[in-house]
Amino acid sequence: MAALEDLMRDEWGRLLALLVARFRRLDLAEDGLADAFEAAARTWPRDGVPANGPAWLLTAARRRVLDRLRSERVLARSMPLLEVEADLATRAQRVMADAGEPLTDERLRLVLLCAHPRLSREAAAALSLRLVLGVPTADVARLFLQSTPTMAARLTRARKRLAGERFALPSARELTDRLGVAADVAYLAFTAGYAPTSGDDVVRGELAGEAVRLVRVLRDVLPAPGSAAGGRGAQDDGAGDDGAGDDGVAARELDALLALVLLQHSRRDARVRDGALVLLPDQDRSRWHQGEIAEALDLLTPLATAPPTPYLLQALVAAEHAIARTPDATAWDRILARYDELLTLTDTPVVRLNRAVAVAEVSGPHAGLDALTGVALPGHRLPALRAELLRRAGDADGARRAYDAALALCGHGAERDHLRHRRAQLA
Secondary structure, eight states, rough: HHHHHHHHHHHHHHHHHHEEEEEOOHHHHHHHHHHHHHHHHHHHHHHHHOTTTHOOOOOHHHHHHHOOOOOOOHHHHHHHHHHHHHHHHHHHHHHHHHHTTHHHHHHHHHHHTTTTSOOOOOHHHHHHHHHOOOOOOOHHHHHHTTOHHHHHHHHHHHHTTTTOOOOSSOHHHHHHHHHHHHHHHHHHHHHHSOOSSSBBOSSOHHHHHHHHHOOOOOOOSSSSSSSSOOTTTOOOOOOOOOHHHHHHHHHHHHHHHHHHHHHHHHEEEEGGTTEEEGGGGGGGGGGSOOHHHHHHHHHEEEEEEEEOHHHHHHHHHHHHHHHHHHHGGGHHHHHHHHHHHHHHHHOOOOHHHHHHHHHHHHHHHHHHHTTTTOOOOOSHHHHHHHHHHHHHHOOOOHHHHHHHHHHHOOOOOOHHHHHHHHHHHHH
């Protein structure tokens, strides 16, 4: 049922956040909301879609939670938290009809709960997809290439780690830090879909798409500069505080992150041809999603003079590729300058690897190889790049050895096929 599917995609996180805020039980809130959606799937096709579907679901979920609490014989002890039956139904009607209602506060708490430092980044990414976006456990399992029982167990362990955690907003400075973790989690989920390192899929478009949606949610719930909560739409009263500057940085960084994932996601259809990996220089640029590129460039325009941040610099690199009509028109000198800036902010092996590509394009393969000196990075990507640069430099034997090293480390089917093909061309 399309209407119900739309509500699950758009309202799951909001409804779950409100239930957790009221009942202080993540497990009961999630089970109750799942029951409510199941009831809607049974009754709405027969009775019709209610005028206020989210309020209907919220009321049904509340009843399921109360039933479960009664069965646990804890209703009496929990009454101080449950004196909301009449108020909740009324508030639901108002909240779902009024975008200005501060429901975002509850959803922000849910986002921050999923980004708790007790969780690994991978567990936080899976839990965010499940709780904030409402992606069913079976779909989360498929997105991360795991069985449903395995993913269900991982999610259960993640929930248990969060047992007893306060469903509350932290201080302004801690809030900014936690949102930074949430942004990194979203980008991790996106990368797992856009450039998977295992399996046979070149792109896991659904996972990447869900991660883009998660970034949009993060931008939506980010407090306005100087406010403790309230989302991007909240009004700034001008008072400000010590965290206001940090909030502004966080807002710019989330805008940059959304631009980055949109630019990369726009190339998803062109990255694969007949099941095979297609590298950026060989992609059919007419298959890039121009609407997503335009949205990303609009996001980046006001950031052109902003202080550089890691996501902003990466987005500006992606933008250079997006605006180049052909591979030969790519402004590699500007890309190299961005990577030089990025190194001053975050000197990591991945940044040095990508910078070496730009160095090779600007100054030739030998310069690119020199730029790889001292870089240590697990996996196949470092020897694969070294093989390609050696190949361009005319060192066929060295390239063959590097391809062999990359193949021994590569666990991704499409990339392994690409490496075999490139190695075979040496002969």
